[in-house]
Amino acid sequence: MTMRVSAMVLLAGVAFAQALPAQQPVPDSGGGPQPVGTMSELMVHLIYPTSDAIFYILTRTPTSTAEWGALEGQALMLAESANLLMMPSRARGGEQWIKDARLLLDVGEAALRAAQDRDVEALSELNEQLYRSCITCHQHFRPGYGRRP
């Protein structure tokens, strides 16, 4: 009897221990990263402007060293925004959230390399991948996404 109870408690403990990280996002402590704005503000003030720099590369093509440098900054900020999305206090949906954020990180990093190479064609070709990374996450996590108001 005692063995049976111990086994049940063991199994319950395993389930509890394994489920904990997924159910309870680790709060950002005072000693680590802490979100500056809401998710909406992160999108509006960082991700939209930096992604626009890639989306509109054909009409806003840099024409000077300074402008190319600025584009590199936009691409790097876009890629690193994925890390900001993965902060425990921002991550909303466990593995799927991280997976979707990595789509943004990957395309942002590719955009950074293309900007460093001053390769307008490569940047233009990344538009589809960037668009997909946005809508994939929005479809998973943005309520009502794609529905008419």
Add this chain to the structure above:
Amino acid sequence: MPIRFPLMKLKKYHWLLVPVFLYGCAPDAEQPFTEVANLRDLMITVVEPAAEVYWDAVGWIVDASGTTEIRPSSPEEWEGVRNAAYQVAESGNLMMMGDRAVDEPEWIAFSQAMINVGRRAIEAAEAQDEQGVFDVGAEIYGVCNGCHATYASETLRPSAGGEGD
């Protein structure tokens, strides 16, 4: 005579400790971050340009011909100042991620100071408060210099030259 502890009477309930033990063995929440740039490149490519946008946004030039005011002249320009402030603030978080983080309390303190001053920078820009942007700009400069003095003193030397100084 063996010493008997009253607690030993509870030994038949030892299995109650199993969940506690397993809780301690729960896998650490893995940090999912992947740095796209090292610290130096983050500074040169994102932080410094964003801070420059903020510092250059407002100012007053007083000369023989009078006072010339420098300020954003449209909502779009103010938006650019605010977005730069967001980049500064969130860069404080990026400094604490992955290999960029230095395992010292001072590093965390400077990173958080950057987040905090960045928040004030956002507020001043949203309020389109020229004097506020000017003043918070000086605070940003102070946080930058404090961190550089501790971790990158070579960037403070006028003769250092090159990128990142």
